[in-house]
Amino acid sequence: MKRTKVVDALQCTDFGKEINVRGWVRSHRSSKAVDFIALNDGSTIKNIQIVVDPTAFDAEVLKSITTGSCLNVDGVLVESQGKGQTVEVTGKHIEVYGLCPSDYPMQKKGQSFEYMRKYAHMRLRTNTFGAVFRIRHNMAIAIHKYFHDHGFFYFHTPLITASDAEGAGDMFQVTTLNLNELTRDENGNIDYKDDFFGRKTSLTVSGQLEGELGATALGAIYTFGPTFRAENSNTPRHLAEFWMIEPEVAFIDKDELMDLEEDFIKYCVNWALTHCKDDLEFLNQMIDKSLIQTLESVVKERFVRLPYTEGINILEQAVANGRQFEFPVTGWGMDLSSEHERYLVEEHFKRPVIMTDYPAEIKAFYMKKNDDGKTMQGTDVLFPRIGEIIGGSVREEDYGKLVAEIKSRGMEESAYSWYLDTRKYGSCPHGGFGLGFERLILFVTGMQNIRDVIPFPRTPKNAEF
Template identity: 75%
Template sequence: MERTKINDLLRRTDFGATVCVKGWVRTRRGSKSVNFIALNDGSTIKNVQVVADVEKFDADMLKLITTGACLSVEGVLVESQGAGQAAEIQATTIEVLGECGSDFPMQKKGQTFEYMRQHAHLRLRTNTFGAVFRIRHNMAMAVHNYFHEHGFFYFHTPLITASDCEGAGQMFQVTTKNLYDLKKGPDGKIDYSDDFFGKTTSLTVSGQLEGELGAMALGAIYTFGPTFRAENSNTPRHLAEFWMIEPEVAFIELADLMDLEEDFIKYCVRWALNNCQDDLEFLNKMVDSTLLERLNSVVSTDFVRLTYTEGIRLLEEAVAQGKKFEFPVYWGCDLASEHERYLVEEHFKKPVIMTDYPKEIKAFYMKLNEDGKTVQGTDVLFPQIGEIIGGSIREADYDKLVEGMGRFGIKPKEMDWYLDTRRFGSCPHGGFGLGFERLILFVTGMQNIRDVIPFPRTPNNCEF
């Protein structure tokens, strides 16, 4: 018999119909005469209740119906007598497709997220992580839909690169060389001439620079793919492998860029509210009781536009009035998450787009302002997250771009291909980067970035 997904079944009202569902047992309870089995197949946060008359089924088979077991159930769709759902199944046939022993790690009891991270391959079957990853799927759909509707082209940038986008140097090297027998040159450095690419290569930290090339040809592009950073950081906000969304637009100015950032992120949050209601209500109840209020607030509020200089002034005033920060506040400092969250959560109580940062603390490619001290960078700061988007107008002037490279020790000769965009038909352009997992953190209310990606990659952790 053809299987019906539980998400579709729970919307049906043709009571008396014979149906077939397949899924995994969440719970089983009952008495000597009747068993109630909560079955879930991942298509929805909701379970379907299967009612089994004990006398009609083999006792040994019923003993196999434990939390985590996989079942195929055929029966009659009936109107539910209990609260919470409209329909249930009176079982006529139950087949155990996969047994699940009592040592199944995801038993129905209070387990910490840290415990579940140790069993990341099985945590996906819990209600919480089912909700998170259905929302993650919907956010990916929102990203593609937004840019397609606004005339952007999906542009694939390389994962293996010979350039370091921001000069950070924290990259994973890619090589086919025998690490036990490394050929070295006269200067004592490793000779990569016999490596696969004939030079040092790494996994990318960003597709932005290549994305700029696409924008110079197609007008407006976006990338959406995995990026990698070999940063030895064990914070709840950092991963070694994560996904980035990076649009680049030709002929855009700073005000338009900020409008794009705000419109895009509101579209994504609105998409979640419109398409993930059941999962969001579950997370609002079980994870963060302020989640729905916060999401609705974002889509109904105009973001604050704030210069870095004005932001520093507000932070200094807060310190003067007794506010304690772990990190010092002064003009020229790189704002910490605590500074950003103070401005968003305590001072303005709404998202903030901060602009015009000191050139020393931002990347070499950001457009220099007329004051010679600040650049046209834009960071979108969100409650509970801090920075969720980082963007800028790019420096279109060849000489100023070379000067910027010099500040960060980047050799122009190694970036000839990038500088060519300023030699040949340069134009004003800009874009931003959004860490996809940080968006999922905000939309789900989860507190640790390792809990919004199926298999987190962090220092000393590369399981599965």
């Protein structure tokens, strides 16, 4: 018999129909008169109930079916007499694909998320992580659909690069050299002439610079792929391997860029509210009681557009009024921490904020400077619970100014010759932003740790599975 997914079986009203469902046991309740098996195949947060007459089955086989076991069930779809479901299956034949011993790590009891990270290969089967990763899928679909519908082209940028887009230096090196027999030059530096690429290369921290090349040819592009940062950061907001969405657009100014950022992220949140209702309701009940309300408010409210200088004034006034921060507010020129960003969003404005016009010293070299020569046209989106969720800017299109900025920061101009060519040959105004995919999922699901919204997290001292 052809298999019916649980999500489809639960919506079927063809009662009396013979049906086949397959999946993993969420729970098994037994009595002399009847057994109830809750079965889930990952297609939905909801289980389908299998009603079993114990006298019609081998008692030892029934007893062996515990939480986590995998079953193939033939039965009859009937209208449910119990609460919580509209349909159920009267089991006629059960084939056990795989039993689950008593040491199964995902038993039906309260497990901490920290505990479940040790079993990332098994935690996927739980209700919470099933909900999270179905939402993650939907967010990926929403991202592609948004950009496709708005005339953007999906542009693939390299994962292996010889340049550091951020100028930070925290990159994972890629090499085929024998680390036990490294050749060095007269200055003691490693000689890369025999390496695979003939030069020092690393895993990318961003596809932005190559994305800008695409925008100056195709008009509007977006990247969506993995990026890597070798920061030794053990925080709930950092990963060593994560996914980034980075659109780049020609002929866009700062106001238009902020419009794009706001429209894009509202579209994604609204997609989740529309297409992930069951999973969001589950997470709203189990993880964050205000989750759906928060998501709805983001869609409805217009984002505040806040110059950095005004934001600093607000934080300084808060301190003067007795508000204490873990990281001190040191005045204009400081780099805001997550707690500062969240104060502005959650307490002062009570809505998302797009902060603009940051001091040049705390932003990347490629951002366009304002006429004051002190600030850059950054456009960062700050969200409740997350802080910065989007980092964007208008890019400097003037060749001379960009070269001067690279030199002033002690960066190697020759490493960016290909990037500078876009300013040398037919330069145009342009801008873009980067959205950390996992931070978006963190916000949409209400989860508290970014390690719980990616299937197999890569963090310092952790590369399991």
